[in-house]
Amino acid sequence: MNQASSLAPEEGVPVSVKIRERLNGAGRRFFANDNIAEFIEPGELAALLDEVQAKMQAVLDSLVIDTANDHNTQDTARRMAKMYIGEVFRGRYGEAPQVTEFPNAARLNELLIVGPITVRSACSHHFCPVIGKLWIGVMPNEHTNVIGLSKYARLTDWIMGRPQIQEEAIVQLADLIMEKTRPDGLAVVMEASHFCMSWRGVREMDSKMVNSVMRGAFLTDATLRREFLSLIPGRG
Numbered sequence: 001m002n003q004a005s006s007l008a009p010e011e012g013v014p015v016s017v018k019i020r021e022r023l024n025g026a027g028r029r030f031f032a033n034d035n036i037a038e039f040i041e042p043g044e045l046a047a048l049l050d051e052v053q054a055k056m057q058a059v060l061d062s063l064v065i066d067t068a069n070d071h072n073t074q075d076t077a078r079r080m081a082k083m084y085i086g087e088v089f090r091g092r093y094g095e096a097p098q099v100t101e102f103p104n105a106a107r108l109n110e111l112l113i114v115g116p117i118t119v120r121s122a123c124s125h126h127f128c129p130v131i132g133k134l135w136i137g138v139m140p141n142e143h144t145n146v147i148g149l150s151k152y153a154r155l156t157d158w159i160m161g162r163p164q165i166q167e168e169a170i171v172q173l174a175d176l177i178m179e180k181t182r183p184d185g186l187a188v189v190m191e192a193s194h195f196c197m198s199w200r201g202v203r204e205m206d207s208k209m210v211n212s213v214m215r216g217a218f219l220t221d222a223t224l225r226r227e228f229l230s231l232i233p234g235r236g
C-alpha cells in the first residue's frame with residue numbers, strides 16, 4: 001500500500017479548511033472580528049500556525065525578499081504567524097476570559113467609571129495597528145452582576161484583539177458587558193490612533209477617532225450622560 005492510500009480521507013486537508021467547514025456547517029459568521037475559538041479542536045492551533053507560516057513565507061517570496069540568506073528575515077514567516085494567531089489576533093482564536101460574577105448584595109446603584117483601559121487592535125482594512133484607550137461607565141441596579149474591575153480590561157483586550165473597525169469594536173464590547181452585567185445603563189467612550197492613517201495613506205499624524213456607545217439610562221438621562229463625560233479624567 002503506498003503512503004497516499006494509507007491516509008485517512010481528511011489527512012492532508014489544511015486545518016483552516018476543516019475549521020471553515022465546521023463554521024459553515026453551523027451557519028456561523030467568521031468575519032475578521034468574530035471569535036472562532038469554539039470551532040477549533042485541541043491541537044489544531046499548532047497546525048494552523050504551521051499553515052499560516054507556510055503562507056507567510058509565500059508572501060515574503062512574492063515580495064522578492066531573500067529569506068534564505070537575509071539573516072534578519074529567515075524566521076519572519078514563523079514570527080508573523082505567531083504574532084497573528086497567538087498575540088495580536090488572539091481575540092479571534094482564544095476563549096473568552098473567565099469573568100467571575102458576584103451578586104449585587106449591597107444593591108449598589110451609583111455610577112461606576114473604569115479607565116483609561118488601553119486599546120490595542122488593528123484595522124480590518126490594512127491590518128495596521130489601532131492604539132488608544134477607552135472608558136467604561138456602568139449604572140448598576142439591584143439585579144446587576146458585579147464583576148471585578150480587571151475584567152473590564154480583560155474583556156476589552158479580547159474584543160480588541162481582532163481586526164476591527166472602531167465603530168463595530170465598541171458595539172461588540174458594549175454588547176458583551178451588557179450580557180455579563182445587565183446594568184441599567186452602560187457608556188463606552190473610545191479614542192484611538194489609526195496607523196493606517198499615519199504610517200501610510202494620508203499620513204495624518206495627529207488625528208484620532210473618538211466614538212461612544214450609550215445604552216439604557218445613559219441614553220435616556222442627559223444628566224447621567226453629562227456626569228459620566230465630565231468625570232472622564234484627562235481624555236485627549
Ligand SMILES: Nc1nc2c(ncn2[C@@H]2O[C@H](COP(=O)(O)OP(=O)(O)OP(=O)(O)O)[C@@H](O)[C@H]2O)c(=O)[nH]1
Binds near residue numbers: 123124164194200
Ligand atoms: N470608519 C472607519 N474607517 C477606518 C477605520 N480604520 C481605518 N479606516 C479607514 O478605512 C479606509 C480603508 O479603505 P480604502 O479607502 O479602500 O483604503 P485605501 O484606498 O488604502 O485608503 P487610504 O487610507 O485613503 O489610502 C481608510 O480611509 C482608513 O482610514 C475605522 O475604524 N473606522
